[in-house]
Each structure stands twice: as structure tokens, then as C-alpha cells.
Amino acid sequence: xxxxxxxxxxxxxxxxxxxxxxxxxxxxxxxxxxxxxxxxxxxxxxxxxxxxxxxxxxxxxxxxxxxxxxxxxxxxxxxxxxxxxxxxxxxxxxxxxxxxxxxxxxxxxxxxxxxxxxxxxxxxxxxxxxxxxxxxxxxxxxxxxxxxxxxxxxxxxxxxxxxxxxxxxxxxxxxxxxxxxxxxxxxxxxxxxxxxxxxxxxxxxxxxxxxxxxxxxxxxxxxxxxxxxxxxxxxxxxxxxxxxxxxxxxxxxxxxxxxxxxxxxxxxxxxxxxxxxxxxxxxxxxxxxxxxxxxxxxxxxxxxxxxxxxxxxxxxxxxxxxxxxxxx
Numbered sequence: 001x002x003x004x005x006x007x008x009x010x011x012x013x014x015x016x017x018x019x020x021x022x023x024x025x026x027x028x029x030x031x032x033x034x035x036x037x038x039x040x041x042x043x044x045x046x047x048x049x050x051x052x053x054x055x056x057x058x059x060x061x062x063x064x065x066x067x068x069x070x071x072x073x074x075x076x077x078x079x080x081x082x083x084x085x086x087x088x089x090x091x092x093x094x095x096x097x098x099x100x101x102x103x104x105x106x107x108x109x110x111x112x113x114x115x116x117x118x119x120x121x122x123x124x125x126x127x128x129x130x131x132x133x134x135x136x137x138x139x140x141x142x143x144x145x146x147x148x149x150x151x152x153x154x155x156x157x158x159x160x161x162x163x164x165x166x167x168x169x170x171x172x173x174x175x176x177x178x179x180x181x182x183x184x185x186x187x188x189x190x191x192x193x194x195x196x197x198x199x200x201x202x203x204x205x206x207x208x209x210x211x212x213x214x215x216x217x218x219x220x221x222x223x224x225x226x227x228x229x230x231x232x233x234x235x236x237x238x239x240x241x242x243x244x245x246x247x248x249x250x251x252x253x254x255x256x257x258x259x260x261x262x263x264x265x266x267x268x269x270x271x272x273x274x275x276x277x278x279x280x281x282x283x284x285x286x287x288x289x290x291x292x293x294x295x296x297x298x299x300x301x302x303x304x305x306x307x308x309x310x311x312x313x314x315x316x317x318x319x320x321x322x323x324x325x326x327x328x
Contacts, residue, residue, distance in 0.1 A: 040064060041063065041064050041065075041102060041103045042061055042062065042063060042064055042098075042099050042102030042103065043061070043062045043063075043064055043102075044059055044060070044061050044062075044098075045059070045060045045061075045062065046058075046059060046060075047059070047060045047109075047139075049111075049135055049136060049138075049139035050135065050139075051131060051132055051135045052127075052131060052135075056111050056112055056113075056132060056135065056136070057111070057112045058109050058110060058111035058112065058136065059095075059098070059109075059110045059111075060107065060108075060109055060143070061098040061099060061101075061102045061107060061108045061109075061110070062102060062107045062145055063102045063103070063104075063105045063106070063107065064102075066105060066145065067105065068147075069144075069145060069146060069147035069150075070105055070106060070107050070145060070146060070147060070150075071105075071106050071107065071146075071147055071150035071151070071152065071174075071319050071320075071323040072106070072107040072108065072109060072140050072143075072146045072147075072150065072151055072152070073101060073106060073107070073108045073109075073152045073153070073154050073177065073315070073319065074108075074109050074111075074133060074136045074137055074140060074151065074152070074153045074154070075094050075097070075098065075108055075109065075110045075111070075154050075156075075159075076113075076129070076133050076153055076154060076155040076156065076159030076160070076162065076163055076166070077094060077110070077113060077156055077157075077159055078129070078155065078156045078157030078158040078159030078160060078161075078162075094110050094156075095110070097311070097312060097315075098110055100309070100312035100316075101312060101315065101316060101319075104312075104313075104316045105316075106315075106316055106319055106320075107140075107145065107146060109136050109139075109140050111132065111136050113128075113129065113132050123235065124229075124231050124232055124235045125158070125161075125162055125165075125232070125235045125236060125239070126162075126165065129158060129159065129162045130162050130165050130166050130169065133153060133159075133162070133163070133166045134166055134169055134170050137151055137153070137166075137170050137172075137173065138170075141172070147323065147324070148172070149172070149174070149323075149324040150174055150319075150323035150324055151172060151173055151174055152173065152174055152175045152176070152177060152319055152322075153166055153167070153173065153176055153177065154177040154179050154315070155176070155177065155178055155179070156179050156180050157180065158236060160178045160179065160180070160241065161236060161239050161241045162239070162241075163176050163177075163178065163241070164176060164241045164242075164244035164245045164248065165239075165241075165244055167244075167245075167248055167250055168244065168247065168248060173250065174250070174251075174322055174323060174324065175250050175251040175252065175253065175318075175319075175322045176245065176250055176251075176252050176253070177252075177253045177254075177255065177315060177318070178241070178252065178253070178254045178255070179255045179311075179315075180255070180256065214230055214233045214234060214237070217234075221234070242273045242274070242276055242277065245277055245281075246276055246277060249280070250280070251280050251281075251282070251318075251322045252277055252280060252281040252282070253281075253282050253284070253314070253315065253318045254274050254281060254282070254283045254284070255284050255286065255311055255314060255315070256270065256283070256284070256285055256286070271283075282318060284311075284314045286308065286310055286311060286314075
């Protein structure tokens with residue numbers, strides 16, 4: 001509106017103002033877009049933070065008019081070989097989720113994870129996936145808009161596997177959200193990802209020998225399998241996210257799209273694993289949604305639309321219940 005006020009007056013003040021006519025016309029044409037942007041309930045800011053080896057780029061999404069310092073959710077995308085398509089196109093599910101949470105007063109930090117490369121040292125995922133998330137949490141705690149006593153992590157796929165390990169290493173964390181997390185066996189999840197049961201079985205058959213060789217240690221650690229070194233898969237196969245959460249006393253939210261579980265046996269297995277955490281674990285099974293919490297739109301679950309509002313509301317209510325007020 002300020003732009004309109006400055007440029008509209010000369011247009012009506014005589015011949016000397018005529019050269020400004022085209023400028024005013026352009027401003028008037030742009031005004032609807034400018035006003036729409038000003039009315040958005042969120043602000044997205046490009047930021048970066050340091051890790052052990054480099055600067056990591058990220059998008060900080062904040063509520064437009066927060067009531068004091070706000071809680072923040074760090075998004076652990078798990079962007080490895082299982083999820084290489086999750087941020088393709090314009091309907092990025094994590095961007096949609098971030099904007100949905102900002103609308104209800106919760107900030108998010110969506111960062112670019114490092115590529116997984118084997119360096120010959122053990123615990124590869126601790127030094128890559130977990131290290132990036134911990135650096136993101138430390139950075140978020142320094143931001144003036146953020147309540148440092150209300151930090152959460154949301155883990156998806158391998159990010160969900162490693163989120164409990166992040167919680168152990170970062171005691172300030174208020175809670176863990178497992179959203180489409182890789183709790184089920186990796187080979188089953190690798191084969192699934194929105195395919196039909198017949199497609200799943202075919203994929204399982206073709207992967208069975210490779211994964212067996214990985215487990216047996218027959219393959220060199222540096223060999224690439226499905227876009228990642230064997231060391232990556234060995235480390236992932238050795239992880240027990242539910243067992244790790246059992247050691248902690250943090251609240252846990254588990255969100256699972258029912259279309260993400262290939263069959264009833266997988267659903268029952270997942271339910272039994274989660275029940276080990278007792279009453280501090282809150283579980284939401286959301287019908288007709290895929291692993292991105294959108295209605296499946298094709299045979300492959302990378303075909304997604306916006307994140308379902310039910311998933312956003314479940315996260316928002318849980319965060320609000322578990323966030324602390326800022327320390328005075």
C-alpha cells in the first residue's frame with residue numbers, strides 16, 4: 001500500500017507527472033501480488049549454519065505475527081536413496097508442512113543434508129544424518145524468534161531412524177516426531193514405497209540377495225548399493241530406533257499414513273514396536289495417506305499433493321502440549 005501512495009499522486013498533478021504514468025500502471029498491476037504476499041501467515045527466510053565440515057543451507061519458516069517466542073520443529077528429511085524424489089517439483093511435502101505449521105504459530109527449519117560418503121570410519125549415520133540435525137538444533141536455539149526450550153525434531157525415513165539418536169545427544173530436545181519413519185525392516189520399506197503387492201514382491205526378490213550380502217559383510221564398505229555405500233546400509237540395519245527411545249523419557253509422536261504400510265502384518269509389527277514406549281508415545285494412523293501424508297495420486301508414492309491438514313493439526317496440537325514457556 002505504501003508503494004501505491006507514493007506513486008499515485010503525481011499521476012494526477014498535470015503534464016509534468018505524465019512520465020510517471022507507466023510506473024504507476026506497473027505498480028497497480030503488481031499491487032494484488034504484493035498485497036497477497038504481505039497477507040501470508042508465514043515468512044520464509046534463507047539461512048545457513050555451520051557443521052563440522054561446511055556451511056549448510058536451510059529455509060527458516062516463521063509465523064508472520066507470533067505471540068512471543070515460538071516453538072520450532074527441525075525437519076530431518078532423510079533425503080537418502082529411499083527419498084531421492086521427495087523434494088522434486090513444486091509440491092514439496094516438507095515445504096507444505098512447514099507452511100501449515102507456521103499458520104498455527106510453529107516455526108520450522110528445513111535444511112539441506114549432506115550427501116552420504118563413506119570415509120572409512122564407523123557410525124556413518126551419526127557423523128552425517130545426526131550431526132547435521134544437532135547442528136541445526138544448536139543454530140535454531142540462537143535465533144531471537146525461537147523459544148530454545150521448545151525444540152523438536154521431526155524425522156522421516158532414515159531421519160526417523162536417527163531422530164532418537166539425536167535426542168540422546170541433544171538433551172535440550174523437548175520431543176521426537178516420527179513421521180513416515182523407517183521403523184519397519186529396511187528391505188521391506190525399500191521394496192514398498194507405494195507399489196502394489198505384486199510389485200513389492202518382485203522388488204523384494206530382486207533385492208534379497210544384495211541385502212543378504214550386505215548383512216553378511218561380503219561386500220566392500222565402499223561399494224554403492226541403491227545410491228549409497230554398503231557402510232551406510234550396514235549402519236542403518238544395525239539401528240534400533242524404538243530401543244533407543246525406550247532409554248529416553250521424551251514424549252514421542254508417531255504419524256503413519258495407512259497407505260505407507262504395505263500390508264496388515266507390517267502395520268501390526270509397527271504397532272507392537274511403538275507400544276513398547278508406553279503412554280508417552282502418541283500414535284496417529286491416518287487413513288488414505290501415503291508416506292508424505294498426502295492422498296496417493298499414482299502407483300509410485302512420489303506423486304503427492306499438499307500435506308493433509310489432519311497431519312498438520314496432529315503435529316501442531318502435540319507440539320503445543322509439550323512445549324515449555326521461555327525461561328525468564
